[in-house]
Amino acid sequence: MRMVDSEGEGPPPHYELKQNYLVNDSDKQFNILFINDGFNAHIMYISEVEALTGFRYCNICHKQTFRIGDINLQQSMRNHMKKCQKNVGKIVKKVILEKFAKPFVPHILSNMTYKYLLANNFTHLFKPTRYYITYDIETLEKKVNEKFGDSSQVTATLIPYAIESTVKLACGIHSFYYDIRTEDFLDKWLEQVFEETKQVKKDNKYIDETITQYYEVLVIGFNSAKIDASILFKNLKSKD
Template sequence: PNSKEKRWKDYSRIAEGKRIFKRIYGKEFDDLYQGFNFATDIDEFIEKEQINVHVFTYGDKDQSPSYYAIHHYKCDTSERDFNVLLINKGVNAHILYVSDVQALTGYRYCDICKLQAFKTSNPNINRDIKRHTEKCKKNNGKIVKKVILEKFARPFVPHILNNITYRYLFVNDRESEFKPTEYYITYDIETFEKYIQQNYGEDSTVISYLIPYCIASTVKNKSGIHSFCYDIRQADFLDQWLDQVFEEAKQIKKDNKYEDERIPQHFEVPVIGFNSAKFDVSLVFKNLKSKNWRIVKHIGSGTVAKQIIVKHKDTHIQLRFVDALIYCTKMTLKKFVRDIGGGTMT
């Protein structure tokens, strides 16, 4: 595209690419450009182009659906949609334009929120879509909250009513026994940037994509602290990592229990990332659904996963993936460890 000799037409893909490049980056195309970084450039792209980008990917054949949505990058001031299919196999990655989402996935997505999906083979699909659309229209695709007037006034104490452990101790005048979750697992993913060239000549394009090559975890339980990691040299290393996380979670679940068996509590084992809600979770999202475990709860949007609970189908151990930055002000990892973790980094 940066050749001095003009070898393309003004209406070709190369010409359009150069025009988009100038709109996004505010300069002409040059040799220093390393390609579109999907992880870091997508927000600026949708803001300047005023377009919503919906990302789909392909799952294993034993999963249903095989094609499913993993991210929705939304622009609040636009209704234009752009759908892409992300195919990742080891170190190879491809991004393809999707012209018909329904034909690809076998599901019809809500035209308003773009999140709710309806199986096309469902004989009652029109009825279900109509019901959902009526609710969706009331609040522009957001969750519709209902106000219920109680006959008698009730105190608003969510920190008590939403925590079964604290609620039990409060009722029995044993609040002093309440303790925070002491043992947990942390994780971090390292990636490298992969550049894929599609086509050649005047239709050539270069796409960049982040591919995970290493994942590490630190486990804190009663016996102490230890770490483990897996990398791309091992087959299905993300699945192997999850296998070990579930194994480690068995002991952490026991260590977090109250000595009094009568005290009720949730037994999800925290798996904590730092600034992971937008990037780290998306890299392991497809691995969170398999023949051995499944996602039972997802809190957040299609872009930012505030909390994901994954349950093992055999052991019934539940992992709660959370981002530490969701619960504190924005800061660096070093400052987080110093101010909140009470430690230092070397």
């Protein structure tokens, strides 16, 4: 027995198969339509399921559906029914494994240095990133109250007025600071940051040059929201 539920509002109505019951081990199909508008419920007998739902059902498992308007309907049904006959009408799900197993180890595969050391049995040489740069940008809120279209309005924008960075190197820790008293202070800060990264990169390098290494330098925003960091993007325009 199939129970089909009506869904959606307005023409054309849409029907989906909700329940499929096997009564007394009988293969005979008895189809009913269940309609519920929230207050009243109606159950009606369905004489032609395909005409009502727009789908053709497998004659063996009575669960797999095929859209009648599909140009590959006959081929899809033949392919499914061959498998369905072998499985005696049961849907069998199989996990197809790759020929060579690939372990899910993102902490290894995403780190080229650790992957190289593991492959060559040198994991004892692995070292974490010890040297980096941090920054903290300070902003003021400027009210603008600008409208964009009928439903969008910007009430305020953020204006940077100071930025400070701390650099951790093998030789020690030092800081530098810029604010609005310096002309184009964000550009000056970026120039110094890129200059500092040269030494940070050297300090993070492995002594053995044959080891595959990352050459990225971490510049970490300290106590800075994403909206603060976006202020710096427009200043990343130097060709250097």
